[in-house]
Amino acid sequence: MRTAYTTCPLCEATCGLELTIEGDRITRVRGDREDTFSRGFLCPKGASLGALDADPDRLRTPLVKRDGEFVPVSWDEAFALVHERFTAIVAEHGRDAVAAYLGNPNVHSLAGGLYAGALRKALGSRNIFTASTVDQMPKHVSSGYLYGGIFSIPVPDIDRTDFLLLLGADPLSSNGSLWTVPDVPTRLKELRARGGTLVVVDPRRSRTAATADQHLAIRPGTDVFLLLALAHELFAADLVDLGPLAPHVVGVDEVRALVEPFSPEAVSARCGIPADRIRDLAHRFASARRAVVYGRIGTTTVEFGTVASWLVDVLNVLTGNLDQPGGAMFPLPAHTRRGSGRGKGFTTGRWHSRVRGLPEVAGEFPVVTLADEIETPGPGQVRALVTVAGNPALSVPNSARLDAALSTLDFMVSVDPYLNETTRHADVILPPPPPSRRAHYDLAFLSFTVRNVVKYSRPAVPLAPGELDESEIFLRLTAIFAGLGPDADLDALVGLSGPSDLTRDERLLDAKLRSGPYGLSVQDLLEHPHGMDLGALQSRIPEILRTPSGRIELCPDPIAADLPRVREALSASSDDLVLVGRRHLRTNNSWMHNVPALVKGKLCTLLVNPADATRLGLADGGAAEVSSRVGKVSVTVEVTADMAPGVVSMPHGWGHDRPGVRLSVAREHAGVNVNLLTDDLALDPLSGTAVLNGTHVQVHPVH
Numbered sequence: 211m212r213t214a215y216t217t218c219p220l221c222e223a224t225c226g227l228e229l230t231i232e233g234d235r236i237t238r239v240r241g242d243r244e245d246t247f248s249r250g251f252l253c254p255k256g257a258s259l260g261a262l263d264a265d266p267d268r269l270r271t272p273l274v275k276r277d278g279e280f281v282p283v284s285w286d287e288a289f290a291l292v293h294e295r296f297t298a299i300v301a302e303h304g305r306d307a308v309a310a311y312l313g314n315p316n317v318h319s320l321a322g323g324l325y326a327g328a329l330r331k332a333l334g335s336r337n338i339f340t341a342s343t344v345d346q347m348p349k350h351v352s353s354g355y356l357y358g359g360i361f362s363i364p365v366p367d368i369d370r371t372d373f374l375l376l377l378g379a380d381p382l383s384s385n386g387s388l389w390t391v392p393d394v395p396t397r398l399k400e401l402r403a404r405g406g407t408l409v410v411v412d413p414r415r416s417r418t419a420a421t422a423d424q425h426l427a428i429r430p431g432t433d434v435f436l437l438l439a440l441a442h443e444l445f446a447a448d449l450v451d452l453g454p455l456a457p458h459v460v461g462v463d464e465v466r467a468l469v470e471p472f473s474p475e476a477v478s479a480r481c482g483i484p485a486d487r488i489r490d491l492a493h494r495f496a497s498a499r500r501a502v503v504y505g506r507i508g509t510t511t512v513e514f515g516t517v518a519s520w521l522v523d524v525l526n527v528l529t530g531n532l533d534q535p536g537g538a539m540f541p542l543p544a545h546t547r548r549g550s551g552r553g554k555g556f557t558t559g560r561w562h563s564r565v566r567g568l569p570e571v572a573g574e575f576p577v578v579t580l581a582d583e584i585e586t587p588g589p590g591q592v593r594a595l596v597t598v599a600g601n602p603a604l605s606v607p608n609s610a611r612l613d614a615a616l617s618t619l620d621f622m623v624s625v626d627p628y629l630n631e632t633t634r635h636a637d638v639i640l641p642p643p644p645p646s647r648r649a650h651y652d653l654a655f656l657s658f659t660v661r662n663v664v665k666y667s668r669p670a671v672p673l674a675p676g677e678l679d680e681s682e683i684f685l686r687l688t689a690i691f692a693g694l695g696p697d698a699d700l701d702a703l704v705g706l707s708g709p710s711d712l713t714r715d716e717r718l719l720d721a722k723l724r725s726g727p728y729g730l731s732v733q734d735l736l737e738h739p740h741g742m743d744l745g746a747l748q749s750r751i752p753e754i755l756r757t758p759s760g761r762i763e764l765c766p767d768p769i770a771a772d773l774p775r776v777r778e779a780l781s782a783s784s785d786d787l788v789l790v791g792r793r794h795l796r797t798n799n800s801w802m803h804n805v806p807a808l809v810k811g812k813l814c815t816l817l818v819n820p821a822d823a824t825r826l827g828l829a830d831g832g833a834a835e836v837s838s839r840v841g842k843v844s845v846t847v848e849v850t851a852d853m854a855p856g857v858v859s860m861p862h863g864w865g866h867d868r869p870g871v872r873l874s875v876a877r878e879h880a881g882v883n884v885n886l887l888t889d890d891l892a893l894d895p896l897s898g899t900a901v902l903n904g905t906h907v908q909v910h911p912v913h
């Protein structure tokens with residue numbers, strides 16, 4: 211029996227875990243009380259890491275489909291088949307015929323962080339898709355325009371703020387996103403204890419909204435109008451004060467002109483929030499000593515996701531709260547370099563998708579058009595697909611269509627530990643080892659931490675015979691795609707030579723750390739198993755900027771050009787019933803429903819306001835048929851006053867009853883796939899991001 215320290219890879223909070231290991235098994239998980247950042251916090255998902263690790267349904271060897279049946283094969287056989295089929299398809303149809311879809315867990319693994327870029331590059335295909343376009347791409351685009359870098363996303367300095375305005379986020383359920391904030395419950399309590407204010411804007415009285423000083427039940431998809439009106443009021447009441455940021459910002463007058471038409475009175479009916487409340491919120495926000503606005507899923511996966519994401523930062527800038535303690539700040543991760551304060555800036559649309567002509571954004575296409583590219587014949591048609599850590603058959607709008615399209619592919623390879631709704635379509639499945647058997651360093655989330663921190667852990671348990679580290683899987687695929695074959699020298703592939711005490715991944719990480727702002731090494735990190743605290747966040751403007759002007763470009767042309775569309779939508783009717791999403795503390799998108807402790811109770815239900823339930827004839831616990839332009843589902847109703855009238859809510863990631871899925875627990879708690887209802891034609895044009903909140907639906911009782 212021994213103890214090992216690691217970081218939880220299951221969500222963005224990056225909690226430190228203390229694992230008890232017996233033999234090769236995790237027998238106990240506790241929050242690491244000595245962790246410099248998470249201070250012992252643990253949620254039910256982290257607590258179930260042992261069960262997840264030992265899940266009997268987890269694949270332990272590669273699988274190859276022969277005559278419709280999956281059979282276990284050796285790694286060499288599996289890679290040889292990928293090599294043969296990939297080479298043949300590229301020779302006949304060209305590189306764009308092979309698409310890739312990279313899913314969410316890639317940002318939680320060192321392998322994904324180190325090698326996903328190389329894999330994309332080696333594929334040489336324009337048909338690159340990721341979960342970003344069903345998630346945070348609007349924030350990347352707005353940061354790209356404002357600051358010149360898509361990863362320059364400021365986070366609320368929660369520990370020092372006096373006023374936190376959250377829109378479309380439920381961190382008490384999600385534990386934070388684009389905001390690495392372990393133990394958010396305590397941090398929110400501390401905010402309130404020091405006299406600070408929490409305001410939550412959400413059509414549902416979420417867990418977070420229920421603890422707030424004020425909850426504004428906004429009409430879905432209309433945060434853009436609320437944010438415009440807040441900016442309007444700041445200008446109208448002369449509350450704009452950029453403070454020390456002033457010399458670093460251009461475009462303030464242009465923003466003033468853009469927001470001019472959107473007075474609180476003009477937007478009030480559309481948002482469902484009285485004008486005096488909007489005005490009052492603007493004044494309280496502006497007068498707080500240190501204040502910050504933050505928006506997440508409810509502001510990104512919506513019709514005006516990029517404009518809303520931009521406005522979040524605009525409000526922080528206009529009130530002098532960007533880059534200031536207690537405001538929205540840019541972390542300085544140990545593995546990155548300081549910037550020069552100037553750069554090339556950001557553009558989209560360097561190329562366009564074949565079928566719908568959608569612009570490339572950050573090197574990828576919107577995943578809502580993946581089915582089009584598979585279904586539509588002609589040069590460049592997608593005939594093969596690589597998925598890594600993704601479950602698009604459940605996570606993408608109009609997923610019935612995508613699911614059907616996946617079954618028509620000539621070849622599909624999936625890197626995934628499960629035979630699930632997506633990987634059942636694969637010809638080859640390459641399973642990575644369980645969490646206890648991998649090294650961990652958060653290349654992605656250390657850019658979003660509420661303090662500058664760093665931590666690295668080696669695998670708690672060595673690889674079992676027959677297991678292959680995910681880094682090795684990535685690199686062998688990369689070598690195949692690069693034309694070097696399945697047996698290429700992987701060290702040479704990443705530019706390493708000679709012996710070392712460190713692993714390949716550690717050597718690459720070590721180089722980044724040594725040239726980073728703190729001059730650290732992997733050895734330093736190994737000596738600090740509970741992490742290193744590198745201090746409170748510091749101001750980074752102008753060094754972090756990479757815009758051509760060397761300033762924050764507050765009024766980017768592409769965003770200004772989208773404002774007429776916003777203005778037009780202001781007068782749209784808002785009487786229809788609309789559907790939004792939600793998350794539960796015990797879920798993780800589509801893939802943790804196979805852990806018995808996590809699927810207890812009612813999770814996949816349709817939340818309906820009591821007045822709507824009466825009007826529609828729906829009974830609590832009864833069944834409802836929900837239909838939209840693209841599909842129809844039957845789901846259990848949960849009547850609750852937490853839901854605003856005119857809005858219904860369903861979580862995503864469910865629907866595990868598909869044939870061939872090898873998830874014995876999840877099958878028993880299958881739930882219903884909400885993305886059978888969301889629309890693949892609805893997207894935010896600036897970022898290509900799907901509209902997952904605000905889908906028009908009809909709801910009828912099923913008797």
Ligand SMILES: Nc1nc2c(c(=O)[nH]1)N[C@H]1C(S)=C(S)[C@@H](COP(=O)(O)OP(=O)(O)OC[C@H]3O[C@@H](n4cnc5c(=O)[nH]c(N)nc54)[C@H](O)[C@@H]3O)O[C@H]1N2
Nearest residue numbers: 378379380384387430431506507508793794797798799903
């Ligand atoms: N427990 C758990 N944690 C997770 C995940 C999970 O599946 N489960 N997933 C992880 C991932 S991938 C992500 S991206 C993050 C997301 O992190 P969050 O954004 O915090 O996620 P949600 O809990 O879905 O909160 C979104 C809230 O937006 C509200 N909402 C819906 N539409 C609108 C709207 O139009 N306007 C406004 N203002 N609000 C709206 C919903 O009611 C919901 O309460 O969570 C991560 N953490």
Ligand SMILES: Nc1nc2c(c(=O)[nH]1)N[C@H]1C(S)=C(S)[C@@H](COP(=O)(O)OP(=O)(O)OC[C@H]3O[C@@H](n4cnc5c(=O)[nH]c(N)nc54)[C@H](O)[C@@H]3O)O[C@H]1N2
Nearest residue numbers: 313314315341345599600601602605625791799800801862
């Ligand atoms: N309607 C609606 N749809 C949504 C959302 C919503 O709010 N509403 N949220 C969207 C968001 S924010 C996101 S991020 C996406 C997520 O969408 P995806 O990334 O497509 O899907 P996940 O459900 O995260 O599934 C992750 C997959 O990775 C596998 N996996 C888990 N760990 C590992 C690992 O270590 N290595 C590898 N190789 N594979 C692993 C799992 O088995 C699973 O197949 O869903 C989106 N879809």
Ligand code: SF4
Nearest residue numbers: 218221224225253256
């Ligand atoms: S909050 Fe996130 S990181 Fe922390 S234990 Fe839970 S799932 Fe893991």
Ligand SMILES: [Mo]
Nearest residue numbers: 314341345346
């Ligand atoms: Mo996400």
